[in-house]
Amino acid sequence: MSISDQLIRLLNLLADGQFHSGTELASVLDVSRSAVWKHLHALDGLGIELVGVSGKGYKLQRPIQLLDxxxxxxxxxxxxxxxxxxxxxxxxxxxxxxxxxxxxxxxxxxxxxxxxxxxxxxxxxxxxxxxxxxxxxxxxxxxxxxxxxxxxxxxxxxxxxxxxxxxxxxxxxxxxxxxxxxxxxxxxxxxxxxxxxxxxxxxxxxxxxxxxxxxxxxxxxxxxxxxxxxxxxxxxxxxxxxxxxxxxxxxxxxxxxxxxxxxxxxxxxxxxxxxxKWDCMRGKAVSIYIGEQAFTGIVRGIDEQGLLLLEDEQGKQRAFASGEVSFRAT
CATH class of the missing domain: 3.30.930.10 (Bira Bifunctional Protein; Domain 2)
Structure with missing residues (x-):
């Protein structure tokens, strides 16, 4: 998807989160009011939430900061x-x-x-x-x-x-x-x-x-x-x-x-x-999925090679090098 320079300029104008009238936006961008409306409609397609109020203009639902x-x-x-x-x-x-x-x-x-x-x-x-x-x-x-x-x-x-x-x-x-x-x-x-x-x-x-x-x-x-x-x-x-x-x-x-x-x-x-120190899984009940296979147990941390240690219901530990992990309700 191509994003025009004018659309970026419009976003920079709206980034402050304040209301801007359609006339003001058209003047600054040097385009017609209908062109402004098309640009505003395009923003909605990008997941940018807009607020429009009659007599006040348009503003972003929440101010944003573009990368610089x-x-x-x-x-x-x-x-x-x-x-x-x-x-x-x-x-x-x-x-x-x-x-x-x-x-x-x-x-x-x-x-x-x-x-x-x-x-x-x-x-x-x-x-x-x-x-x-x-x-x-x-x-x-x-x-x-x-x-x-x-x-x-x-x-x-x-x-x-x-x-x-x-x-x-x-x-x-x-x-x-x-x-x-x-x-x-x-x-x-x-x-x-x-x-x-x-x-x-x-x-x-x-x-x-x-x-x-x-x-x-x-x-x-x-x-x-x-x-x-x-x-x-x-x-x-x-x-x-x-x-x-x-x-x-x-x-x-x-x-x-x-x-x-x-x-x-x-x-x-x-x-x-x-x-x-930041491990949020240790002691938690999880399921580990490898392809169609599922393994359940309690996480006992990671070993020195970074493998995940899982203890099953029989108290046996197994080390995993890969897999999809999901928390389970206990």
Whole structure:
């Protein structure tokens, strides 16, 4: 889906959350009133909620903050800034992960960061679609190259879960939890997800694209297709969080980039202790699905390799390297 420069200009005018008359918007944009109406109608299709009042004009249901390269860069710490070769922001893209995976195939780029206001085909785990309304959340991907093959970055998703938990804690979010292997939770509801796609030689150079989707505000209409319990930062912290998107992106990059860059040397061992501190599954009854098979039991944490430990009704523990985990009512 193409998003015109005029539509972005219109959003910048409306971003303050105040009423703006159709005449004012037409004058600033140098278009007709009917063109303004068409643009406003297009916003509705992007999941942006509008309020129209006769005699007052139009405003956003909630103010938004569009992503801004300068605002993000100005908040980056020196280490993170040095690790970024290029930071790109797109009004709309099929998938930030998909874009960087394609880029990795045709170049030797590394340290590339891609953000989008809107994804038409956002990627979740196991082929799911990540719900991606315009301007409400954070859709972030990072491309990085490694020298020693995919095996050398086993456990990277767990380490990045720690990085995201640290960033959210610095932003003032309390009760952050990590759900194995790559979800960030709040009170047993999903707040963010990590998706890592790796390609390359088994024992040689490879590249990884690390994607993060973080819910700031999910309108109910757009969230209807989500099949699991979810939460957004607006619910946790209030409407003000919508004005902190650029700050949050910078906090995430400050924590994630050093972990990504140093992981081959540090390995998962450096993050096991912190992961266990944020573990929201330990002691909980869960079901683990692997294909058509289901395993039930009580989570006993993770081992030193990051495998999930599940204790069944007979008291026997089993370690899992992968699987889909769901909480069970007890």
């Amino acid at each position: 390269r300068q605002q993000i860069s100005g908040r980056l710490e020196s280490r993170a800034k040095a690790l970024i070769s290029e930071l790109e922001i797109y009004p709309a893209i099929a998938s930030t992960n998909g874009y960087l995976m394609q880029l990795a195939q045709r170049s030797q780029a590394t340290g590339r960061v891609c953000l989008a206001e809107y994804q038409t085909a956002g990627k979740g785990r196991r082929g799911r679609t990540w719900v991606s309304p315009f301007g409400h959340n954070i859709y972030l991907s990072i491309l990085w190259r490694y020298q020693n093959g995919p095996g050398a970055i086993a456990g990277l998703s767990l380490a990045l879960g720690v990085a995201v938990a640290r960033a959210l804690s610095r932003a003032g979010v309390q009760e952050v939890g990590l759900k194995w292997p790559n979800d960030i939770y709040w009170r047993e509801r999903k707040l963010a997800g990590i998706l890592i796609e790796v390609s390359g030689e088994s024992g040689g150079p490879c590249h990884a694209v690390i994607g993060l989707g973080l819910n700031l505000y999910l309108p109910e209409q757009q969230a209807e297709t989500i099949e699991q319990a979810w939460v957004d930062l607006r619910h946790i912290m209030g409407d003000d969080v919508m004005q902190q998107r650029n700050r949050l992106v910078a906090l995430l990059l400050n924590e994630m980039l050093p972990v990504i860059a140093d992981f081959e040397e540090q390995t998962l061992r450096a993050f096991i202790g912190d992961w266990r």
